Amino acid sequence: MFNPFKRKDQTQSEPEGRVPPGQYVTEKFPVLHYGTVPQYTNVDEQWDLRCWGELAEPARFSFREFRALPTVTIKTDIHCVTRWSKLDTVWEGVSFREFLRHIPPLKPSARFVIAHSEQGYTANLPLDVLLDDDVLLAYKYDGQELTPEHGYPLRLLVPKKYFWKSAKWLRGLEFLDHDRLGFWERYGYSNNADPWREERYADD
Ligand SMILES: Nc1nc2c(c(=O)[nH]1)N[C@H]1C(S)=C(S)[C@@H](COP(=O)(O)O)O[C@H]1N2
Ligand SMILES: [Mo]
Numbered sequence: 731m732f733n734p735f736k737r738k739d740q741t742q743s744e745p746e747g748r749v750p751p752g753q754y755v756t757e758k759f760p761v762l763h764y765g766t767v768p769q770y771t772n773v774d775e776q777w778d779l780r781c782w783g784e785l786a787e788p789a790r791f792s793f794r795e796f797r798a799l800p801t802v803t804i805k806t807d808i809h810c811v812t813r814w815s816k817l818d819t820v821w822e823g824v825s826f827r828e829f830l831r832h833i834p835p836l837k838p839s840a841r842f843v844i845a846h847s848e849q850g851y852t853a854n855l856p857l858d859v860l861l862d863d864d865v866l867l868a869y870k871y872d873g874q875e876l877t878p879e880h881g882y883p884l885r886l887l888v889p890k891k892y893f894w895k896s897a898k899w900l901r902g903l904e905f906l907d908h909d910r911l912g913f914w915e916r917y918g919y920s921n922n923a924d925p926w927r928e929e930r931y932a933d934d
Pocket of ligand 1: 759760761762763764765810811847848851879880881893894895896897898899
């Protein structure tokens with residue numbers, strides 16, 4: 731099918747099968763978000779990560795506590811709905827699945843998760859999507875601490891979904907027994923957000 735967004739010169743530099751439909755590869759690392767960049771001068775005092783909802787009891791991690799959890803490093807591709815993709819990005823953090831071992835047990839009713847960020851930004855995901863090996867609570871990019879504009883001190887990373895689901899400046903994880911739309915999802919973006927099926931908008 732003719733795709734007006736795919737330019738010929740970009741097609742040639744794209745490794746086959748790595749770039750979802752309607753996306754182009756960039757070497758840059760664009761910064762994209764709604765609102766302003768939160769500035770932390772002392773994360774030990776100004777930041778924590780809270781979990782609540784469908785789990786045995788709520789949990790809270792200070793920065794120090796979170797950084798004591800076991801980490802992994804992964805290399806993956808990321809895809810923004812504004813059509814840039816970046817290949818072979820390297821992230822370090824705590825895998826979501828590992829994180830679940832360090833919080834009180836989820837209730838069997840827990841099926842959906844809302845990532846809560848600074849300034850009210852939210853992103854919703856089914857729990858089973860977050861259980862993939864490549865889903866991280868990430869705090870390093872390319873071997874370095876996340877920069878403020880890319881989500882310091884912690885962001886979600888869900889490479890298999892459009893990048894708006896990868897909430898920066900993460901502060902909370904809410905476990906739910908039903909789905910509830912996040913920030914962009916409420917504005918008409920796709921709830922499923924699979925770049926390979928080009929699910930950009932709710933009616934795609
Ligand atoms: N808290 C928060 N996280 C966010 C956003 C946002 O507006 N606020 N934007 C999302 C979107 S649309 C994209 S493409 C990525 C961009 O991440 P980057 O700036 O590190 O490239 O962050 C996502 N996470
Ligand atoms: Mo995005």
